[in-house]
Amino acid sequence: MEQRLLTIPRIVLAGTHSGCGKTTVARGLMAAFRKRGLEVQPFKVGPDFIDPGYHSVICGRTSRNLDPFMMGEEGVMDTFVRTAAGADIAVIEGVMGMFDGLDGTGISSTAHVARVLGAPVILVADVRGMSRSVHALVRGYAGFDPDVSLSGVIFNRVGSDRHRSLVEREQSSPVLGFIPRDPGLSVESRHLGLKMAFETGIDPSVAGVVGDSCDLDRILEISSAAPPLPAVTPKETEGREKAVIGVAFDSAFCFYYQDNLDRLRSSGATLSFFSPLAEGLIAADGYYLGGGYPELHAGGLEASACRFPIRNAADQGLPIFAECGGMMFLTESITTGEEEYAMAGILPAAAVMTGKIQGLGYSLGHWGSGVQMAAPGLEIRGHEFHYSYLEPSGDARFAIDLSRGKGIAGGKDGLFSHEAVGTYTHSYFSDEFARSFVQAAARSREQS
Secondary structure (H helix, E strand, O other), X not given: OOOOEEOOOEEEEEEOOOOOOHHHHHHHHHHHHHHOOOOEEEEEEOOXXXXXXXXXXXXXXXXXXXXXXXXXXXXXXXXXXXXXXXOOEEEEEOOOOOOOOHHHOOOOOHHHHHHHHOOOEEEEEEOOOOOOHHHHHHHHHHHHOOOOOEEEXXXXXEOOHHHHHHHHOOOOOOEEEEEEOOXXXXXXXXXXXXXXXXXXXXXXXXXXXXXXXXXXXXXXHHHHOOOOEEOOOOOOOOOOOOEEEEEEOOOOEEEOOHHHHHHHHHOOEEEEEEOOOOOOOOOOOEEEEOEEOHHHHHHHHHOOOOHHHHHHHHHOOOOEEEEOHHHHXXXXXXXXXXXXXXXXXXXXXXXXXXXXXXXXXXXXEEEOOOOOOOOOOOEEEEEEEEOEEEEEOOOOEEEEEEEEOOOOEOOEEEEEEOOEEEEOOEEOOOHHHHHHHHHHHHXXXXXX
């Protein structure tokens, strides 16, 4: 049987380096295309939680992460084709510099994802502090990997009309835009990256500035020239509800991969979202607490009506999976500066915030024994990025052995008590883990 092919217009926005303005350009192009009435499906290369939040608000469609290390190349293709269906254009924001990947290789780089998807690449080049030299830079990017199609360049942070005229004297690649220098287009940062979209809102001027500065018609033509992609087989979904999983979501817990939530649903879970900051614990058969900024809300979490009920849920053996910030809430306390705040007291450890990064990079490991939510030997892949560390008690037990990544202590992750597990790894759920987690929640429902 001949495989069905799909036409999916798409572009990848790559950067020469981190900080070149590709996030601003991506947001601006998404907003400009939306202003034209187009359906835009956004994506983000790499293990990022913040940029996808902006994408989703701008586009009205949930942004997805594309990361070959965490998902595999087949997973990248599956997520892309499945979620870009029905869109007029897919806009994929890159990560770091175009060829920057795992351990100095090209694995999981922007270029890697562009190759997997056969997507044309538009390079964002920051021309601040240079003119003609930028063409040497662009030519180097264009010729570095013959399997990556560089279809044009957008020059960002152009200082003046004269500056633009100096850059325009030569052409190293088709020029698709000159965006003026405008400090107002950037987003305020903090220790874990940009502020979240629900905190800052979306500046409507971005669509105008970027849209007026770029050749939108030509960019649409480039996106439409991308080759067809093979259709993917839709994932089967459980026909009946097996369990309800409560998902913490507010300004303290807001880091989630959408694919994780989808996999829980397709495994038979009904997801019920709640705010540990604003309400008591909702009734559920298990709980999922993602990462975020508990240290910024430590006082509110100490006073939370959720703190004691979630400890009771853990004592009753309900499965609870908590990542990074979620894990910190399950510990005995969080110390920020000179202040110590009491937390849920489920995991035998204290969390301490510091002023420097304590863990950054991809994680890879395997589950051991001790908890029901994951079978021994099951692989876990993800990413860690945290400024805190844990001080576990002497009798602390760990459910995960890492072959890559720092984890909590000595290559160990997955601190657990009863059926509550906390990890520094922001994991990308495999189908097997999602099913196992839902099954553990279903067992707790049957036993209640």
